[in-house]
Every structure is written in C-alpha cells, then in structure tokens.
Amino acid sequence: MVHLRDVTLPLAAIAGERALASAANFRYPDFREVIRLMANGKINAAPMLMHVLPLEQAPEAFAIARDKAESGAVKVVLRP
Numbered sequence: 001m002v003h004l005r006d007v008t009l010p011l012a013a014i015a016g017e018r019a020l021a022s023a024a025n026f027r028y029p030d031f032r033e034v035i036r037l038m039a040n041g042k043i044n045a046a047p048m049l050m051h052v053l054p055l056e057q058a059p060e061a062f063a064i065a066r067d068k069a070e071s072g073a074v075k076v077v078l079r080p
Helices: 028-039 055-066
Strands: 049-054 075-079
Touching: 049 055, 055 075
Parallel strands: 049 075
Antiparallel strands: none
C-alpha cells in the first residue's frame, strides 16, 4: 500500500540552489491493471525474471542486482 503525505523540510536544509528528485518503477494506479493483465495471461513477465534464487543465496542475488551490466539482470527474485 502506498501512503502519500506532506513532508516538512527545514528552510536551512534547502536554502540555496538544490534539486530534489524522486522516482518509482510504477505508478500505483497502474499496478492493479498490470496484475489483472498478468493473471489473464495478457502479459508474460517470465522473460524479465532472469535470476530466481532461494533466500539462502540472498548475498549472491544482491550482487547480481548490483552488477546489472555484467550479469544482464533485469529482475532478480528471491524465493523463500
């Protein structure tokens, strides 16, 4: 669940020239639609799951995700 709320920043912390950037991999309203399309077989996410590892291999999974240029990883999944 996504919680949106106002954030108060002290003026001294942002005085002068600053840039603030925020990013997300999806827009929340789209998430339900994507899940529905996947459930109906309209989207096949399997090709994106190039690396699926057991939880015991978490350090290796994080290394794969960190070194995407070398590993070619798009998504790295840990399974319990």
